[in-house]
Amino acid sequence: MSAFLDSQAAQQGQLKPSAFPSVQAWRAQALAQALRVGFPHNKLERWKYAPLRPLAVKSFHAGTTDTGTDSAIDTTLLPPAPRIVFVNGRFSAEHTQLNDLPGLQVQSLAEALAGDDERRLNFLGRQFSDTEAPFASLNTALAEQGALIDIAEQAVIEVPLHLVFISQGAPDGSRYLRHKLDCHTGSQLTLIEHHISQDGDAGLCNQLMHIHLGMQARLKHIRIQRLAAPCIGFSRNDAVLSSDASYQRMDIETGGHLSRHELNLSLQGERAHIQSGGVLWATGSSTFDTRLSVRHQAPNAGCKLTWRGLADDKARVNFYGGILIEQGADGADAALSNKNLLLGPQAQVNTQPALEIYADEVKAAHGATVGQLDDAALFYLRSRGLPKAQAEKLLSQAFYAEAFEGIADTALLDALHPYLPAILHREQEGLT
Amino acid sequence: MLEIKNLHATVHGKEILKGFTLSLEAGKVHAIMGPNGAGKSTLGYVLSGREGYEVTSGEILFNGQDIAGLAPEERAALGIFLAFQYPVEIPGVNNTYFLRTALNAQRKARGEDELDSMAFLKLVRQKLSILDLKDELLHRAVNSGFSGGEKKRNEIFQLALLEPKLAILDETDSGLDIDALKAVAEGVNAMRSPDRAFLVITHYQRLLDYITPDIVHVMVQGRIIASGGPELALQLEREGYASIAAAAH
Numbered sequence: 001m002s003a004f005l006d007s008q009a010a011q012q013g014q015l016k017p018s019a020f021p022s023v024q025a026w027r028a029q030a031l032a033q034a035l036r037v038g039f040p041h042n043k044l045e046r047w048k049y050a051p052l053r054p055l056a057v058k059s060f061h062a063g064t065t066d067t068g069t070d071s072a073i074d075t076t077l078l079p080p081a082p083r084i085v086f087v088n089g090r091f092s093a094e095h096t097q098l099n100d101l102p103g104l105q106v107q108s109l110a111e112a113l114a115g116d117d118e119r120r121l122n123f124l125g126r127q128f129s130d131t132e133a134p135f136a137s138l139n140t141a142l143a144e145q146g147a148l149i150d151i152a153e154q155a156v157i158e159v160p161l162h163l164v165f166i167s168q169g170a171p172d173g174s175r176y177l178r179h180k181l182d183c184h185t186g187s188q189l190t191l192i193e194h195h196i197s198q199d200g201d202a203g204l205c206n207q208l209m210h211i212h213l214g215m216q217a218r219l220k221h222i223r224i225q226r227l228a229a230p231c232i233g234f235s236r237n238d239a240v241l242s243s244d245a246s247y248q249r250m251d252i253e254t255g256g257h258l259s260r261h262e263l264n265l266s267l268q269g270e271r272a273h274i275q276s277g278g279v280l281w282a283t284g285s286s287t288f289d290t291r292l293s294v295r296h297q298a299p300n301a302g303c304k305l306t307w308r309g310l311a312d313d314k315a316r317v318n319f320y321g322g323i324l325i326e327q328g329a330d331g332a333d334a335a336l337s338n339k340n341l342l343l344g345p346q347a348q349v350n351t352q353p354a355l356e357i358y359a360d361e362v363k364a365a366h367g368a369t370v371g372q373l374d375d376a377a378l379f380y381l382r383s384r385g386l387p388k389a390q391a392e393k394l395l396s397q398a399f400y401a402e403a404f405e406g407i408a409d410t411a412l413l414d415a416l417h418p419y420l421p422a423i424l425h426r427e428q429e430g431l432t
Numbered sequence: 433m434l435e436i437k438n439l440h441a442t443v444h445g446k447e448i449l450k451g452f453t454l455s456l457e458a459g460k461v462h463a464i465m466g467p468n469g470a471g472k473s474t475l476g477y478v479l480s481g482r483e484g485y486e487v488t489s490g491e492i493l494f495n496g497q498d499i500a501g502l503a504p505e506e507r508a509a510l511g512i513f514l515a516f517q518y519p520v521e522i523p524g525v526n527n528t529y530f531l532r533t534a535l536n537a538q539r540k541a542r543g544e545d546e547l548d549s550m551a552f553l554k555l556v557r558q559k560l561s562i563l564d565l566k567d568e569l570l571h572r573a574v575n576s577g578f579s580g581g582e583k584k585r586n587e588i589f590q591l592a593l594l595e596p597k598l599a600i601l602d603e604t605d606s607g608l609d610i611d612a613l614k615a616v617a618e619g620v621n622a623m624r625s626p627d628r629a630f631l632v633i634t635h636y637q638r639l640l641d642y643i644t645p646d647i648v649h650v651m652v653q654g655r656i657i658a659s660g661g662p663e664l665a666l667q668l669e670r671e672g673y674a675s676i677a678a679a680a681h
Contacts, residue, residue: 374520375483375484376520377520377522379482379483379504379520380516380519380520380522381522381530381534382481382503382504382505382508383480383481383482383504383505383507383508383513383514384508384530384534384537384538384590384594385505385508385509385534385535385537385538385541385594386505386533386534386537387503387505387537388503388505390533390537391505394525394530394533395522395525397524398522398523398524398525398573399524401524402524
């Protein structure tokens with residue numbers, strides 16, 4: 001047994017029992033599955049390069065503190081409305097501002113659990129395979145916080161909606177959040193997700209989001225993870241796209257001790273398209289462990305995945321990019337590019353692109369590289385007067401800029417600027 | 433301005449400069465000519481401080497200061513500029529931004545005020561007129577996709593903008609057609625001044641038709657074996673390096 005799992009199992013007793021028997025049953029089943037499967041280890045392919053051992057023997061208490069702490073949050077860190085804010089893992093009515101946008105409906109999971117519409121909670125019944133356990137199962141077993149976001153049919157939300165998770169020091173606390181985003185037929189939304197630490201934030205956060213894009217829906221989704229160095233994050237995003245839906249997603253990670261991100265994208269409808277960009281910039285002794293999995297399940301769908309990893313100091317960036325083109329998903333157009341920079345002599349990068357094709361007339365390309373900053377370019381910049389650190393930063397920024405292309409235009413980058421981690425701060429004009 | 437005394441330098445452990453000595457005064461243009469493998473480009477890199485190019489003995493004095501231990505950016509701030517034989521393409525970094533950052537980094541290192549974008553743009557326009565350089569190149573990534581001629585013009589444009597005290601031109605003529613060569617030479621000539629020195633490294637005499645040197649040095653196997661006036665370049669062109677090298681022995 002693992003001290004970690006034991007400590008999490010003990011938390012289930014502290015949950016407010018749900019009035020819905022199905023929810024109670026799902027929670028119990030999920031916990032049983034997590035305990036049966038046990039804590040993962042490095043012999044499992046999916047967990048090969050993640051530093052799991054220190055975590056397995058560590059206990060975490062329930063870290064979701066009550067709303068009395070909302071006012072202690074530094075509001076200057078918050079993006080403008082419309083925004084949905086979670087403070088220390090709990091929905092904050094005080095800081096959430098939605099501006100009554102037509103077509104946008106938001107409910108907290110806690111509110112839905114206390115409500116009378118059981119169907120709203122069906123997504124909690126999602127079954128996970130044993131290989132997906134224990135972290136996804138633990139989420140089902142323990143999450144009573146989260147956001148349920150609905151964008152009505154044909155609704156076009158013109159301004160970006162911010163989804164903010166801000167936390168303060170909760171050493172050895174663990175938080176579970178479960179979200180659902182439904183973009184109904186023909187709707188359009190830009191969602192910007194912020195994971196922010198304030199004053200010595202520590203602890204573990206496990207988040208799972210279900211995303212559904214209806215026919216012709218368009219979603220632009222930026223996720224900015226800039227947690228404090230001691231934090232541990234398990235993040236999973238499952239998106240399903242209907243016909244002609246378009247999902248543009250940008251993941252930016254610069255913080256945390258261990259940040260595991262599983263991104264599962266299903267192209268279920270014809271001509272659905274995904275563009276996914278990522279910048280993983282790990283420093284100190286961080287490990288970023290990203291597992292990207294795209295399934296082409298319908299004809300003429302496309303995915304363009306452009307991920308860049310930068311590992312400095314003793315940091316580690318692990319990337320797995322899997323594309324599965326199922327039988328019948330003919331005419332697929334899939335491209336995966338993963339390039340990585342080693343910036344420190346003890347830094348480590350592991351990258352594995354994987355392509356499985358069972359369809360006809362498929363266009364598929366993938367490539368992965370690991371390299372260092374170009375000495376010649378570095379010398380060229382320095383010979384013109386740029387100090388070494390500035391030259392390295394400029395070259396690093398030029399290196400990852402490609403991941404933003406086509407997803408974040410100048411206007412969006414300008415808007416994001418105050419909320420980007422300092423390491424990514426740049427003169428926008430400096431990059432082509 | 434520049435005093436190089438019995439300089440020995442290695443590249444990745446291999447000795448390339450073997451007792452190189454040169455004295456270059458402000459206002460003068462010296463040409464370094466030599467066959468392939470003589471160590472001409474190494475000299476340029478050693479003077480500008482490239483990593484991996486190590487001075488094992490001898491001195492490099494720039495206005496009396498020993499610069500052998502300085503970083504490339506420190507030498508740049510002192511006023512040393514190397515126009516590259518092969519200017520490096522840097523995709524993703526905007527040329528204008530690069531130039532402004534470089535200029536301001538140098539100004540900051542020298543304790544001068546940094547230029548704001550308006551003042552910088554004014555300076556750029558003024559310097560652009562010196563060279564036949566399309567300002568479209570300024571909006572692209574540094575040297576990225578530039579033709580050979582455009583890259584070299586961009587080097588000379590940087591020279592004009594950064595206004596160094598010592599400009600080292602490393603085979604700036606290589607890969608240029610005659611029009612580009614003239615344009616580049618005109619740019620260099622416009623920059624000649626009593627307080628600026630040039631070290632023009634070249635393989636062929638051709639460039640020296642347009643940039644008239646005060647002194648021509650012949651470099652073979654890591655050191656200077658002969659020096660003379662501009663006529664030495666013509667002699668080299670006629671007789672080749674072998675005969676000069678033989679005469680020097």
